[in-house]
Every structure is written in structure tokens, then in C-alpha cells.
Amino acid sequence: GGVWSCQADWNGKVGLTFLLTYATFFGLSASAIPTTFVGEAFPVDAKGKGCSMCVTFQWVLHIIILISFDSIDRALAPYTFFLFTGITFICAVAVILFMPETRLKTSEQIAREVDLQARKSIPTVF
Numbered sequence: 684g685g686v687w688s689c690q691a692d693w694n695g696k697v698g699l700t701f702l703l704t705y706a707t708f709f710g711l712s713a714s715a716i717p718t719t720f721v722g723e724a725f726p727v728d729a730k731g732k733g734c735s736m737c738v739t740f741q742w743v744l745h746i747i748i749l750i751s752f753d754s755i756d757r758a759l760a761p762y763t764f765f766l767f768t769g770i771t772f773i774c775a776v777a778v779i780l781f782m783p784e785t786r787l788k789t790s791e792q793i794a795r796e797v798d799l800q801a802r803k804s805i806p807t808v809f
Contacts, residue, residue: 701764708771723785
């Protein structure tokens with residue numbers, strides 16, 4: 684089929700759906716952490732440096748995605764955003780399950796909760 688075939692139309696709609704889903708899950712997980720959680724979790728004297736480090740790390744990851752996207756797209760097209768959507772869905776679920784609620788809590792309370800959560804976590808290689 685050509686550009687106007689049903690197959691091209693289906694791939695376009697599915698691709699757009701997964702692109703929007705990816706953007707939604709990214710906004711709920713990796714994008715939100717440096718701008719919300721970090722600002723609340725760090726003590727006052729460390730907020731500036733902590734937020735700067737987290738935002739810098741986030742932009743380094745953006746650059747990695749940008750550089751690798753073309754290769755991934757050539758390998759997986761037209762299903763490229765299935766991969767990105769799946770990864771960000773897993774990240775969003777992890778944020779929902781493992782990030783502590785920070786509303787109306789001091790940074791000390793948040794630090795204690797994170798420490799308790801870390802002690803309960805399954806040990807990893809990293």
C-alpha cells in the first residue's frame with residue numbers, strides 16, 4: 684500500500700496514540716521528579732545543588748534519547764513508540780508504587796520514609 688492505504692492510516696493513528704501515551708507517562712514519571720519531588724525532598728541548604736544535579740541528569744538522558752532515536756526508529760519503525768511507551772509506563776508505575784507522598788511533609792520526614800523504603804527494598808546489583 685501507498686501513503687493513502689489503510690495500513691499507512693492505521694500505523695499513523697497507532698503511532699500518534701503511542702506518542703501521546705508516551706508523553707503522558709513521561710510527564711507522570713521521569714519529567715516530574717526533578718521539578719517536584721526533588722524540590723520537596725532536599726533540605727533547604729541542598730535544594731539548589733540537588734535540583735541542578737537532577738535537572739542536568741534529566742537533560743543528559745534527553746540527549747541520549749535524541750541521539751539514539753534515529754537508530755531505534757530505523758530498527759523498529761513503525762513501532763518505535765511501543766518501546767518508549769512501554770518504558771515510560773513502567774517508570775510511571777514505579778513512581779506510583781515507590782515514590783513517597785511529599786505533600787505537607789518536611790524534608791526530614793520524607794528522608795525517613797525514603798530510608799525505610801530503601802531498607803525494605805530487594806537488594807540489587809546497582
